[in-house]
Amino acid sequence: MSDEKDRFKHVNYLWDKAEADKLEGDEVGLLIYRSNLLGADLRLTNYGGGNTSCKAIAADPLSGDPVEIMWIKGSGGDIGTLKRNGLAALYVERLRELRKVYRGIAHEDEMVELFNHCIYDLDSRAPSIDTPLHGFLPFKHIDHLHPDAAIAIAAAKDGKKITEELFQGQIGWVDWQKPGFDLGLQLKQCLDENPGIRGIMLGSHGLFTWGDTAYESYVNTLEVVEKCAAYLEENFGKKSPVFGGQRISSASLEQRRNQAAVLAPVLRGFCSSERHMIGHFSDDARVLEFINSHDLERLAPLGTSCPDHFLRTKISPLVLELEPDEDLRDTEAVKNKLKGAFEAYREMYRTYYQTCKQENSPAIRDANPVILLYPGIGLFSFAKDKQTARVAAEFYTNAINVMKGAEAISNYTALPRQEAFNIEYWLLEEAKLQRMPKPKALSGKIALVTGSAGGIGKAIAKKFVEEGAVVLINDNDAARLEQAVAEFSANYGKDAFASALLDVTSQAAITQAFAESAIAFGGVDIVVNCAGLSISKPIEEHTDKDWDLLYDVLVKGQFNVTKETVLMMRKQGTGGDIINIVSKNALVSGPNNAGYGSAKAAQLHLSRLNAAELGADQIRVNVVNPDAVISDSKIWEGDWAAGRAKAYGVKVEDLPAFYAKRTLLNQIILPEDIANACFVFVGGQLNKSTGNVLNIDGGVAMAFVR
Missing domain, CATH: 3.40.225.10 (Class II aldolase/adducin N-terminal domain)
Structure with missing residues (x-):
């Protein structure tokens, strides 16, 4: 052997x-x-x-x-x-x-x-x-x-x-x-x-x-x-330098990732003009060799040859006329620079369709590019889901290998346009597409749920993945995050999620987490502010440190995550959803709860303020108010449970039953109940609703908003 x-x-x-x-x-x-x-x-x-x-x-x-x-x-x-x-x-x-x-x-x-x-x-x-x-x-x-x-x-x-x-x-x-x-x-x-x-x-x-x-x-x-x-x-290299030699050099790895993170949401916005798309980024060495070469301009418009490649990557890629070190921070300037290129591509595709179509051809499909090449930086691909986008990038890399080999021994030839059309709009391929399952409610959507390695956050992330979204799971606890990554990988596969360490009290960590979402998927559509903690003490025992921690995580954390969300959603220009997990304590006064209850009240009103401000961007801001969600929650670790038990004069082990009995429905609230409430807001039926509060507390009359 x-x-x-x-x-x-x-x-x-x-x-x-x-x-x-x-x-x-x-x-x-x-x-x-x-x-x-x-x-x-x-x-x-x-x-x-x-x-x-x-x-x-x-x-x-x-x-x-x-x-x-x-x-x-x-x-x-x-x-x-x-x-x-x-x-x-x-x-x-x-x-x-x-x-x-x-x-x-x-x-x-x-x-x-x-x-x-x-x-x-x-x-x-x-x-x-x-x-x-x-x-x-x-x-x-x-x-x-x-x-x-x-x-x-x-x-x-x-x-x-x-x-x-x-x-x-x-x-x-x-x-x-x-x-x-x-x-x-x-x-x-x-x-x-x-x-x-x-x-x-x-x-x-x-x-x-x-x-x-x-x-x-x-x-x-x-x-x-x-x-x-x-x-x-x-x-290789005998007839002439590979791809005619290198025209430019690649940016450094750090620069490539930074440029990709900044640009991806803008590209995703353009590519999602007909439906939400999920992105993928690759700066594979084979990709860089091609996109940095003198022959890029000649070879890229030819498209691919193998039908399998072509069906995944479309008739040809869009080459972005941007410098590797271009300043991309002015979003409107970047959009204005790229707008003409996307319009020209869509017009090219429509002309290709009109020229090649036959009497029985299926209707024209999405005219946006699948593959986008940024010389010096890498390849972006956009498709209906992460797997399709990733595989499209892999297939275009295969096409690059084919072009490289063909050019080394002769000249590369692509499929004639009519033959390519006959494959893309083949009635048998169309029938196959029609047999595919109907997209799930959150297909094409990207979610970032803070604190999603456990408790309510993990339940929300799971629900969103099961409904078709891709999710950036995160936590400030590395060990807990590692366990969640293993669970999501086993249950949903590598294309359903990405992960990042995220402490919402750190602006740098917030920025980095959103950058990870941009590189992994192209941007973000749904953000759930779920990271939290609780401190229950009589007012005389509350310290400044307690107060600052509660407000830094719950209020300032929500504020800074929301601010980063708005920046990314405005880059995409496709609107989105922000859901804030608050609490019935934002509305109900109780003993030994000055810091936590007031921070929750601030979260609630901040949500209203954000909803009023962001409607023009089609960004909806809504609130879910849970109560007494004990299962798998870090809130109930340490002194919090003991503090609440003391406040109500019951034993710690009796808290779940105590909370259930004081509700109108006499129900214990689970993380999955909160996840279902979040889905109600983003599942497509409430797209014209913002500034709302949805109580998931089993029915606490004092917490009724009206």
Whole structure:
């Protein structure tokens, strides 16, 4: 095995014979094993890209006769995480019989519905458009991947000639054509005309390789991609400097992050002109090499070649005409400078649509760019959610690799505009989009909840994520934050949240947390001021230190977080929501509560003042007034519970029941109840409501606002 590993420098040899031997005789299990290994190396394929398949004999469920079945990655899956339920299973003979009813390339989309008549496993995933590409080839195991190194050759002007010379006729060539039934027939024709070849290069698209066993197919794939990558490496810089050489130098890492944090909300505002978008930022070395180069101006407008790249990144990126050290602090000046560029891009996209559309084309989609390039700084991407934005950035990085390779050995060629349109507005792609689940209420929204590593704050953050938002979770307690990060990662995945240490008494920490939100997601739409503490003492025992701490956290903290929120929301220009978690104590007078109760009253009136001031910006400010939320709350640690128990003449352990009994509904209030109240304000039904107070206290008559 070590000898095998040593053969490969540009791809990872991951085959474990002991693991594979456990699957001996299980061709489908070996297909999944091989697929997962291939998908684990992003130099072989990108997220969601490519298809793998195997053919084996199985018993017909009706006759019991042995029949040949093909298992292939189903529509919408990812080979890196593929499981059995992600496969489609079809009768091979029935699939091939469809050639008898095929009416030609003008009608090939109708063949997709006929795949359903070939299904062997009725519980399997829907077959993908690539099904006939595998079905018409006779090999037991087939890999169709999108390796950057192979696509670089496939997208080169002289790609066919280079493939012939590099592989000495062992790899066939099929010119670019949209995936479908006819392309499957062309692959079969290529094989018939070139018996004995070990694979086929698809012009501007990708690579097909195969073998009679899972292992043979795996090694064949690695060998072909290794040879492509080695050939490119030998040629980098021979013909001319990579991308024509560097025109500018990158800013420092700190400068790049600072510029990205300042600019991202402005870009997000422009990109969200039709619907809220989530952002992603990358300053990967490969990105910087491209965007800092002399050839950026020539290559960027060409767009991508591989359909998988194009579908994620759009027809072309928007290159920002900004200097790396440009002063971006004057938001209006920056907006005015960029406004024309966005208008020009949208007009370009509309013209592209009008020029290429056909009678049955779906309606035009969002005309804003997905990929934005800032020379010297990095790449921004904006999409419906974080995963889509991140993957778009990854795909454009793949496209950069392709351009780099193609330019090293020949000249890069992109898909013709009409072919690109035919992919983007393909009726089958549109049908796939229409089948996607309806967006959740907070899809496209970014939330920052202070004190969200526990108690009420964590419950609110969870609720927002479950309703589709992305969240910056934070806390002033590093250990508690670490636990929350682990929990959110396990429950929601890495694309649902980011994290930051945040002490709301520190202006620097507040500024940094908002910068983290801008870099991670592009800005912020919902801010919940939830960080808090309580001190319960008779007035004669209250110290200046107690008083200052309460007002610094509750009042000044809310004020400074709100101020930072307004700055970012004004950059975006899309409005937003501020929710302040106050308390029934803002309205009800009780014993031993002078500092806490008065600070809560200040929070409440500050909320009213902010609501009155920020309405013109479409920023809504509302209040949730909880009472006695004890579960998982740091407020109830230390002396607070003892102080309240003493004030009411009850035991500490009896406080929950005491608080419940004094309410009209006789209910214990939980963090989830407060989270639900917050969602009521931001879920879309109260977009014309601001300056409100919502009591979540089980019913305390003295706390009624009116």
